[in-house]
Amino acid sequence: MTTLLQTIDDPAQLRQLPRSQLEPLAAELRAYVLDSVSKTGGHLSSNLGTVELTIALHYVFNTPYDRIVWDVGHQTYPHKILTGRRERMHTLRQLGGLAGFPARAESEYDTFGTAHSSTSISAALGMALAAKLKGEPRKAIAVIGDGAMTAGMAFEALNNAGVADADLLVILNDNDMSISPPVGALNRYLAQLMSGRFYAAGKDIAKKVLHVAPPLFELAKRLEEHAKGMVVPATLFEKFGFNYVGPIDGHDLESLIPTLENMKQLKGPQFLHVVTKKGQGYKLAEADPVAYHGPGKFDPAVGLTKPATPPKPTFTQVFGQWLCDMGAKDARLVGITPAMREGSGLVEFEKRFPERYYDVGIAEQHAVTFAAGMATEGLKPVVAIYSTFLQRAYDQLIHDVALQNLPVVFALDRAGLVGADGPTHAGAYDIAYLRCIPNVSIACPADENECRKLLTTAFEENHPVAVRYPRGSGVGAAIEPGLAPLPFGKGEVRRTGKRVAVLAFGTLLYPALAAAEKLNCTVANMRWAKPLDLELLLQLAKEHDAIVTVEEGAVMGGAGSAVGEALQAHGIAKPMLQLGLRDEFIPHGDPAKLLALQGLDAAGIEASITARFGELTERIAPSLKVVGS
Ligand SMILES: Cc1ncc(C[n+]2csc(CCOP(=O)(O)OP(=O)(O)O)c2C)c(N)n1
Ligand SMILES: CC(=O)[C@@H](O)[C@H](O)COP(=O)(O)O
Ligand SMILES: [Mg+2]
Numbered sequence: 001m002t003t004l005l006q007t008i009d010d011p012a013q014l015r016q017l018p019r020s021q022l023e024p025l026a027a028e029l030r031a032y033v034l035d036s037v038s039k040t041g042g043h044l045s046s047n048l049g050t051v052e053l054t055i056a057l058h059y060v061f062n063t064p065y066d067r068i069v070w071d072v073g074h075q076t077y078p079h080k081i082l083t084g085r086r087e088r089m090h091t092l093r094q095l096g097g098l099a100g101f102p103a104r105a106e107s108e109y110d111t112f113g114t115a116h117s118s119t120s121i122s123a124a125l126g127m128a129l130a131a132k133l134k135g136e137p138r139k140a141i142a143v144i145g146d147g148a149m150t151a152g153m154a155f156e157a158l159n160n161a162g163v164a165d166a167d168l169l170v171i172l173n174d175n176d177m178s179i180s181p182p183v184g185a186l187n188r189y190l191a192q193l194m195s196g197r198f199y200a201a202g203k204d205i206a207k208k209v210l211h212v213a214p215p216l217f218e219l220a221k222r223l224e225e226h227a228k229g230m231v232v233p234a235t236l237f238e239k240f241g242f243n244y245v246g247p248i249d250g251h252d253l254e255s256l257i258p259t260l261e262n263m264k265q266l267k268g269p270q271f272l273h274v275v276t277k278k279g280q281g282y283k284l285a286e287a288d289p290v291a292y293h294g295p296g297k298f299d300p301a302v303g304l305t306k307p308a309t310p311p312k313p314t315f316t317q318v319f320g321q322w323l324c325d326m327g328a329k330d331a332r333l334v335g336i337t338p339a340m341r342e343g344s345g346l347v348e349f350e351k352r353f354p355e356r357y358y359d360v361g362i363a364e365q366h367a368v369t370f371a372a373g374m375a376t377e378g379l380k381p382v383v384a385i386y387s388t389f390l391q392r393a394y395d396q397l398i399h400d401v402a403l404q405n406l407p408v409v410f411a412l413d414r415a416g417l418v419g420a421d422g423p424t425h426a427g428a429y430d431i432a433y434l435r436c437i438p439n440v441s442i443a444c445p446a447d448e449n450e451c452r453k454l455l456t457t458a459f460e461e462n463h464p465v466a467v468r469y470p471r472g473s474g475v476g477a478a479i480e481p482g483l484a485p486l487p488f489g490k491g492e493v494r495r496t497g498k499r500v501a502v503l504a505f506g507t508l509l510y511p512a513l514a515a516a517e518k519l520n521c522t523v524a525n526m527r528w529a530k531p532l533d534l535e536l537l538l539q540l541a542k543e544h545d546a547i548v549t550v551e552e553g554a555v556m557g558g559a560g561s562a563v564g565e566a567l568q569a570h571g572i573a574k575p576m577l578q579l580g581l582r583d584e585f586i587p588h589g590d591p592a593k594l595l596a597l598q599g600l601d602a603a604g605i606e607a608s609i610t611a612r613f614g615e616l617t618e619r620i621a622p623s624l625k626v627v628g629s
Helices: 019-040 045-049 051-060 077-091 120-134 152-161 185-195 202-208 215-227 253-264 283-287 315-329 347-352 364-376 387-402 430-435 448-460 509-519 534-543 559-569 591-597 602-616
Strands: 067-070 140-145 168-174 243-249 270-275 333-337 357-359 380-386 409-413 441-443 465-468 492-495 500-505 522-525 528-530 546-554 576-581
Touching: 019 045, 019 051, 019 077, 019 253, 045 051, 051 077, 051 140, 051 168, 051 253, 067 120, 120 140, 120 152, 120 168, 152 168, 168 185, 185 243, 185 270, 243 253, 253 270, 315 333, 315 347, 315 380, 315 409, 315 448, 333 364, 347 357, 364 380, 364 387, 380 387, 387 409, 387 430, 409 448, 430 441, 430 465, 430 528, 430 546, 430 559, 441 448, 448 465, 492 509, 492 534, 500 509, 500 534, 500 559, 500 602, 509 522, 509 546, 509 602, 522 534, 528 559, 534 559, 546 559, 546 602, 559 576, 576 602, 591 602
Parallel strands: 067 140, 140 168, 168 270, 243 270, 333 357, 333 380, 380 409, 409 465, 441 465, 500 522, 500 546, 546 576
Antiparallel strands: 441 528, 492 522
């Protein structure tokens, strides 16, 4: 039997449905999302929460002519399903499959690529003003979550949009959650809006917007009424120049559709506040939206389960443990996260040291300058941040931390390829973007034990140091429990071979060792991309005919470039091969496969060395014995 959902390959078909069929459609869509995410893994709670909103938006607006920009984009699975991608949902976040976020290359309905948060209002305002300049009557809609709304960028856009003569609709999807429970004064304010006498049942609100009034007129009227003490104060969003409507129930199509239909006719900046529940409709996700924010595969009948045998600790866990241990030893340590408590491994630290734990919201720029301020007062801030999200705070890193040479530790998680999230989240650039900043050092641990030790080294230094480590686990090195550091700026030789020296930065040391074992190359674990261990480098250059560098980061400007620059500066001309991430955006997919495609697995490294320096190498052993593993 054909289901209702199967009849929708395009939102134009959705718009033909009678209103009475939308609720059954929502039920099917929700079940489809749950079923497909349980088979592929991916973002779940946020998608279960946007089912009705997605239907209502495509039902009321003439998409793709009207533009919907989804903030972060991790809530767009219902949108993907309704816009012709239903049958490809089983490929989600896999190599060659659908992306986990909106992607312009994937569909004309994905009007703007997102994944880093809080860009939607800016982008939609740009679209709205472009439409105006071109004389096109299209609408632009930004859908932004309460978490994403905490970022400075969202407020920069509101500030601009509130006085722009643009037909922009901002929809605040307020589920009272970020990935973890939301933080900050804005969250408190939104809670007040919901609990106070502003709150009205959806249908009443729908009536309120039935008469189409120019927003400025509405605002003037409200100000007048306020002066007379007749109404509650204008909301923050009205003060920003928006016509504010809400809050309304974001799961009630009978509220959403008439409200959107009416707001569609209004001119100028409009703001609709909808209230949704993260995980709506799947009891386990409703009860624990954090666990179901981005689960792996699971059986929906059972829910998430613990693996029978405990897996190797992830680098994130190694960091989290180190932070607690160092926090116990040194009361100056403070832990800072821009809204990534779980992902960055700070759950335990918050429990044990709540007074030294700071979740600042989705506010990377603020997080970095906030850390700088603390460092000026003698504290030792550790900013736990994904490599990709530190990109947001580049000026703060240079101007507020490095220029003043402040001792801030950057625990740079997700360095290198991250897999299913794809190019938006890959930590490909940190070595390149950090290396050029004076005073900043960069440690690249090769395994879990080194990670712990290098964090200690970083903490003991009196200047900014980043310790970069990848998503997931490494080789499973035994972790020494103490807090002993490794020497600052020093690497080590891990294998002595002939003629070709392979210099590895980070976890690719292990495939490099495997490749070198076959070709009888020397391998150095360089550990620091900055400062380079010059003594070791010059020694290796003297003793070998060729140098190969290996890193899980962009080749351009990366650690290999640093080696080339250093050799040149010392007047050493050596044939060099730089292996790392190519100058391209690397798609989503299984990280091991992606690394292999980049030629960064053992076989790829061996093949590249053979292709370039084959005559210098000796093929010595058929086995893949890895030194030190
Ligand atoms: C710049 C940036 N920082 C952090 C993140 C990680 N992140 C993804 S979703 C999310 C929470 C977003 O909360 P909200 O906008 O309320 O959406 P919800 O998850 O509640 O649906 C965070 C912190 C990100 N994507 N981009
Ligand atoms: C959408 C977003 O930015 C996060 O949910 C991210 O996908 C989390 O990534 P990790 O799974 O690596 O923590
Ligand atoms: Mg939210």
